[in-house]
Amino acid sequence: MNGKTGVLFGRLMRHILRSPDTIITVAITPIAIMLMFVYVFGGAITASLPSGVNYVNYQLPGILLMAINSGISYTAFRMFGDRQSGIFSRFHSMPIRRSSALWAHVFVSLVSNMLTVAIIFLVALPMGFRSSAGILEWLSVAGILALFTLALTWVAVIPGLVAKSAEGASVFSYPLIFLPMFSSAFAPTETMPAAVRWFAENQPITSIVETLRSLLNAEPAGNEIWIALAWCAGIALVAYFFAMRAYGRA
Amino acid sequence: MTAVDVRGLRKSFKGVSVLCGVDFAVSRGEIFALLGSNGAGKTTAVNILSTLLRPDGGSARVCGFDVSDRPDEVRKSISLTGQFAAVDDILTGRENLILIAKLRDVAAAKQTAAELLERFGLTDAADRRAGTYSGGMKRRLDIAMSLVDDPPVVFLDEPTTGLDPEGRLEVWKTVKELAGGGTTILLTTQYLEEAEQLADKIAILHEGRIIASGTLDELKKLFPPAKVEYVEKQPTLEEIFLAIIGKNIETEGN
Ligand SMILES: Nc1ncnc2c1ncn2[C@@H]1O[C@H](COP(=O)(O)OP(=O)(O)OP(=O)(O)O)[C@@H](O)[C@H]1O
Numbered sequence: 449m450n451g452k453t454g455v456l457f458g459r460l461m462r463h464i465l466r467s468p469d470t471i472i473t474v475a476i477t478p479i480a481i482m483l484m485f486v487y488v489f490g491g492a493i494t495a496s497l498p499s500g501v502n503y504v505n506y507q508l509p510g511i512l513l514m515a516i517n518s519g520i521s522y523t524a525f526r527m528f529g530d531r532q533s534g535i536f537s538r539f540h541s542m543p544i545r546r547s548s549a550l551w552a553h554v555f556v557s558l559v560s561n562m563l564t565v566a567i568i569f570l571v572a573l574p575m576g577f578r579s580s581a582g583i584l585e586w587l588s589v590a591g592i593l594a595l596f597t598l599a600l601t602w603v604a605v606i607p608g609l610v611a612k613s614a615e616g617a618s619v620f621s622y623p624l625i626f627l628p629m630f631s632s633a634f635a636p637t638e639t640m641p642a643a644v645r646w647f648a649e650n651q652p653i654t655s656i657v658e659t660l661r662s663l664l665n666a667e668p669a670g671n672e673i674w675i676a677l678a679w680c681a682g683i684a685l686v687a688y689f690f691a692m693r694a695y696g697r698a
Numbered sequence: 699m700t701a702v703d704v705r706g707l708r709k710s711f712k713g714v715s716v717l718c719g720v721d722f723a724v725s726r727g728e729i730f731a732l733l734g735s736n737g738a739g740k741t742t743a744v745n746i747l748s749t750l751l752r753p754d755g756g757s758a759r760v761c762g763f764d765v766s767d768r769p770d771e772v773r774k775s776i777s778l779t780g781q782f783a784a785v786d787d788i789l790t791g792r793e794n795l796i797l798i799a800k801l802r803d804v805a806a807a808k809q810t811a812a813e814l815l816e817r818f819g820l821t822d823a824a825d826r827r828a829g830t831y832s833g834g835m836k837r838r839l840d841i842a843m844s845l846v847d848d849p850p851v852v853f854l855d856e857p858t859t860g861l862d863p864e865g866r867l868e869v870w871k872t873v874k875e876l877a878g879g880g881t882t883i884l885l886t887t888q889y890l891e892e893a894e895q896l897a898d899k900i901a902i903l904h905e906g907r908i909i910a911s912g913t914l915d916e917l918k919k920l921f922p923p924a925k926v927e928y929v930e931k932q933p934t935l936e937e938i939f940l941a942i943i944g945k946n947i948e949t950e951g952n
């Protein structure tokens with residue numbers, strides 16, 4: 449982060465700290481869904497899982513991804529606001545590197561989503577979340593969550609730059625929020641109908657969830673980790689390309 | 699010395715020509731008014747000069763630097779106050795000014811902010827969020843933000859639109875003071891009276907072209923002789939404007 453990006457980052461962090469509800473709102477829906485899965489469906493689902501599985505641990509990675517999927521809509525929303533208010537134009541007419549204004553949003557997205565993730569981990573603890581992960585595994589978990597956030601942040605930047613209304617800037621995230629439902633995040637895929645099962649087993653959420661689950665349980669992640677990383681890197685690169693193209697036009 | 703030099707400037711949006719060969723020049727230290735009605739292309743011209751838009755043709759230079767070839771040099775020489783106040787509503791007035799000062803590498807950011815707050819009568823409201831300011835206060839903060847680090851050329855896009863008469867007079871005073879200090883000012887306006895009050899030179903932008911330009915006196919000479927009978931009354935710029943547009947339409951019709 450260069451100096452000017454840092455100044456602009458500070459500006460946006462102030463926005464978040466002055467309306468902490470953005471972080472809390474982002475965390476609340478996934479937490480409510482977590483309570484529902486653990487205390488309503490959890491008993492029934494656990495019956496179909498191998499014995500000894502801690503269901504709070506089982507569903508937590510899916511909840512984290514769901515929170516990030518909704519959190520990035522605020523990134524799009526904030527970018528739209530900066531475009532709308534003319535602040536972006538002001539920055540772009542100033543003697544600072546043009547992309548600083550964009551990177552500040554990207555870093556803020558990363559930091560605020562990691563805060564949301566931390567809140568959800570804290571809520572999961574009294575519910576019975578336990579991890580045997582060592583420091584290396586925890587670092588890998590943080591790294592994968594950060595890479596996933598970064599990839600989706602670049603996705604969010606696109607509507608943030610091209611949308612014509614605040615709603616338009618954030619609706620894209622609605623389908624993303626439900627994506628973890630159609631994966632192995634909450635229930636094993638074996639009992640799903642063929643088409644749903646095929647989708648669930650081949651979409652990015654499943655490999656990322658499986659990887660996070662293995663790491664948090666200190667089990668070998670096997671091939672899944674490479675598939676998960678490839679998905680994140682692929683989404684990040686493609687979205688970055690289109691986001692930068694939109695930024696060049698903006 | 700020429701601070702702003704625009705030649706044959708062209709810009710169209712999706713095939714619709716907005717600027718079709720605009721020429722004008724602003725000398726250093728001058729107040730120059732670009733006058734035009736809604737949709738004339740004033741904002742488009744200012745955005746090209748502030749490097750926010752790329753021209754389709756022609757050239758635009760600010761302090762000798764071409765906006766397309768040397769945008770970084772241009773940005774160092776200018777500041778833009780856009781048509782709609784671009785302040786951060788969540789930050790306080792003081793924080794807004796400190797933000798810009800830091801971005802412009804001003805060493806004493808806090809002191810610069812305090813001085814500008816004082817100068818624009820915002821000291822009492824300095825630590826309130828800009829979102830709570832009235833339209834006039836926001837505009838004042840907006841202009842103050844553009845004056846951080848004293849850029850030699852200042853663009854003001856309709857600086858008084860939406861202000862009450864008192865707010866308008868305040869902005870006029872500020873503009874005159876700035877010019878007194880040697881700053882070059884290019885402002886756009888729809889108010890003919892504003893151009894008349896402030897500007898050393900005026901250019902009238904109409905249908906993508908500068909249809910008349912010069913000092914107020916020069917423009918008054920363009921006033922059609924058919925109205926000589928009213929000679930006791932000084933023509934207002936409004937009458938000149940309407941007369942020229944009318945004449946223009948007539949010649950096109952012939
Ligand atoms: N990004 C854009 N895309 C398409 N058309 C545009 C765009 N920007 C401006 N225009 C069109 O170009 C014309 C000139 O617009 P511009 O904003 O420069 O006028 P203006 O003189 O500043 O008007 P106003 O007094 O209303 O601010 C208008 O017809 C406008 O609709």
Ligand SMILES: [Mg+2]
Nearest residue numbers: 740741742781
């Ligand atoms: Mg305009």
